[in-house]
Amino acid sequence: MATSLLQMEGDDSVHLHITHSNLKSFSADVRFSPQMSVEAVKEKLWKKCGTSVNSMALELYDDTGSKVALLSDDARPLGFFSPFDGFRLHIIDLDPSSVTTGGWLEDTSLVEKYNISEEDYAKRTDSFRKFKEKRVSQNPVPAEAKTKENHMEDLCANIKVGDRCQVEPGEKRGMVKYVGRAESLGPGYWVGIQYDEPLGKHDGMVKGTRFFECPPLHGGMVRPDKVKVGDYPERDPFEEDEI
Numbered sequence: 001m002a003t004s005l006l007q008m009e010g011d012d013s014v015h016l017h018i019t020h021s022n023l024k025s026f027s028a029d030v031r032f033s034p035q036m037s038v039e040a041v042k043e044k045l046w047k048k049c050g051t052s053v054n055s056m057a058l059e060l061y062d063d064t065g066s067k068v069a070l071l072s073d074d075a076r077p078l079g080f081f082s083p084f085d086g087f088r089l090h091i092i093d094l095d096p097s098s099v100t101t102g103g104w105l106e107d108t109s110l111v112e113k114y115n116i117s118e119e120d121y122a123k124r125t126d127s128f129r130k131f132k133e134k135r136v137s138q139n140p141v142p143a144e145a146k147t148k149e150n151h152m153e154d155l156c157a158n159i160k161v162g163d164r165c166q167v168e169p170g171e172k173r174g175m176v177k178y179v180g181r182a183e184s185l186g187p188g189y190w191v192g193i194q195y196d197e198p199l200g201k202h203d204g205m206v207k208g209t210r211f212f213e214c215p216p217l218h219g220g221m222v223r224p225d226k227v228k229v230g231d232y233p234e235r236d237p238f239e240e241d242e243i
Helices: 002-010 038-049 118-123 128-138
Strands: 014-020 028-032 056-061 067-070 088-093 164-167 172-182 186-195 219-222 227-229
Touching: 014 038, 028 038, 038 056, 038 088, 164 186, 172 219
Parallel strands: 014 088
Antiparallel strands: 014 028, 056 067, 056 088, 164 172, 164 227, 172 186, 186 219
8 A cells, every 4th residue: 555655646657568358469558647547547448449448347467467456446546556667457348249359350351241253343334443444534644643663752761660650630649560562552652550549440451461560440551741750659638637
């Protein structure tokens, strides 16, 4: 108890490693204030993993893997449980019908897909292929207007894997996870981003190609001109509530 009070009085944030009972590939390092209530911690984690606050149980483990505490009282401050940098906070999803169950957020092979034969698709008059062919025939693209293979390569000179960044539009923050070509997305250079919040569209795999690893719905592939690298720390959603 004395240790908990000392940590709260110092008001030093702690960096905890986050894991999830249902999402085996989910992993994050998050900064918390010891003065945050357990309920506030759950609110912050809900935005990262999708498990609702009411269905979330939290367990704290030390750096040796030993269980320290079950954070069962939502009203208590996090500092009461004496967390330290490097400790692990494990999320347990108690909802059997949660979006995180069944593995479909991580294994796309579990999702039933609609397939159409090439012959049947070619017969359709309302397909995107027919629309594209019609547009090209009506407005042929000049050769000089086509995207080059080195499109935006120069903008990647100062963008490196591991850089903190901000992506427009929306001022979304995250970390650079990939810089290079992505033929499945189009000619030129692309930047892969792991967003701090679940604002992305994938987990680093796009159109069957794995460009990087990140939690589900945290990944994005954007053009270099949309990325600014620099001192863009992870936003704390509770800072706006402070007076």
